[in-house]
Amino acid sequence: MPLIVLPITPSDIRSVYDVYFSAFEGNVMLEILFPMAFIDGKITEEFRAGHATHQLEYLKSTPLEHTLKCVDTDTNEIVGMAVYGVYFKERQYDEYKSPSGCEWLEGQERKRCEKLLVPLWKKKEELLEGRPHVYCQVLAVDPKHQKRGIGALLMQWGIDVAEKLKVPIYLESTLAAVRLYEKMGFDRVKGSVVQKPEITGLDHDIEVPLFYKMPKSNPNFDFGHLKDKGYTHRTETRTRVMV
Numbered sequence: 001m002p003l004i005v006l007p008i009t010p011s012d013i014r015s016v017y018d019v020y021f022s023a024f025e026g027n028v029m030l031e032i033l034f035p036m037a038f039i040d041g042k043i044t045e046e047f048r049a050g051h052a053t054h055q056l057e058y059l060k061s062t063p064l065e066h067t068l069k070c071v072d073t074d075t076n077e078i079v080g081m082a083v084y085g086v087y088f089k090e091r092q093y094d095e096y097k098s099p100s101g102c103e104w105l106e107g108q109e110r111k112r113c114e115k116l117l118v119p120l121w122k123k124k125e126e127l128l129e130g131r132p133h134v135y136c137q138v139l140a141v142d143p144k145h146q147k148r149g150i151g152a153l154l155m156q157w158g159i160d161v162a163e164k165l166k167v168p169i170y171l172e173s174t175l176a177a178v179r180l181y182e183k184m185g186f187d188r189v190k191g192s193v194v195q196k197p198e199i200t201g202l203d204h205d206i207e208v209p210l211f212y213k214m215p216k217s218n219p220n221f222d223f224g225h226l227k228d229k230g231y232t233h234r235t236e237t238r239t240r241v242m243v
C-alpha cells in the first residue's frame with residue numbers, strides 16, 4: 001500500500017512532532033533549541049504536550065507555512081513530516097525579516113540558541129530577501145521508517161510546488177540529508193554556515209550545508225551563478241524570477 005503525503009489536521013500535531021523529536025534525537029541542535037525539554041536526556045511528556053499546544057496556536061498565525069505528514073496507508077501511522085514556507089508573492093522587509101531572537105528562552109540559553117540560529121536566519125535573509133520562494137523548514141522521518149523513500153516523497157512535494165510557482169526552493173541541511181538533496185537535484189550555496197564548538201559543546205565544527213534548487217520551468221535564472229558574482233540585489237533579481 002502506498003505512502004501518501006497530506007496536509008496535517010489539528011489532531012495530527014502531537015504524532016507529527018513525535019516523529020520530529022524521534023528523527024532529531026541525539027542531535028545537539030534539539031538540545032540547544034529546547035533545553036527545557038530534557039530530563040535525563042529524554043524529552044518529557046510535559047514538554048511534548050506543551051509544545052504541541054504551542055505549535056497549534058502558531059499555525060493559526062502563519063498562513064504561508066504548511067505542515068505535512070507522510071502516512072503509511074497500511075498502518076495509518078504518521079511516518080514522516082515536513083514544514084514548508086510557500087512565499088508565492090514578493091514580500092516587504094517587515095514580512096521576511098528574521099525573528100528578533102529565540103524568545104522562548106532566557107539568559108545564557110537564549111544567547112546560545114541565537115548564536116546557533118541567527119547566522120542561518122541572516123544568511124537566508126541575505127540570499128532570498130523578499131523574493132518569492134519555497135523554504136523547507138523541517139524534514140524528518142521516523143528512524144524506524146527511514147530509507148523507504150519517505151524523505152524523498154516529502155521533499156518532492158516542495159519541489160513540485162516550487163516548479164508550479166516557477167520559484168527557487170531553499171533549505172538548510174543536516175549532514176545526514178546531504179545525499180538526499182544532491183540526489184534530488186539541489187545545488188549547494190557557496191559557503192556554508194559553520195557552528196563552532198563553543199556553541200554546540202562538541203569537539204568539532206558542525207557544517208550546515210545550504211541548498212537551493214532552481215525551477216526547471218524558469219531556466220533563465222541561475223541563483224548560484226549570481227551568488228558567485230556576489231549579486232543579491234532584489235530588484236534586478238526579481239525581474240529574472242518573474243520571467
Ligand SMILES: CC(C)(COP(=O)(O)OP(=O)(O)OC[C@H]1O[C@@H](n2cnc3c(N)ncnc32)[C@H](O)[C@@H]1OP(=O)(O)O)[C@@H](O)C(=O)NCCC(=O)NCCS
Nearest residue numbers: 023139140141146147148149150151152173174176177179
Ligand atoms: C534525512 C532524512 C529526512 C531522510 O529520510 P529517508 O526517508 O530515510 O529518505 P529516503 O528514504 O527518501 O532516502 C534515504 C536513502 O534511502 C534510500 N531508499 C529509498 N527508498 C528505499 C527503499 N525502498 N529501500 C532501500 N533504500 C531506499 C535512498 O536511495 C537513499 O539512499 P542514500 O542514503 O544512499 O542516498 C532522515 O534520515 C531524517 O529524518 N534524518 C534526521 C533528521 C534530519 O536530518 N532531517 C533533515 C533536515 S534538513
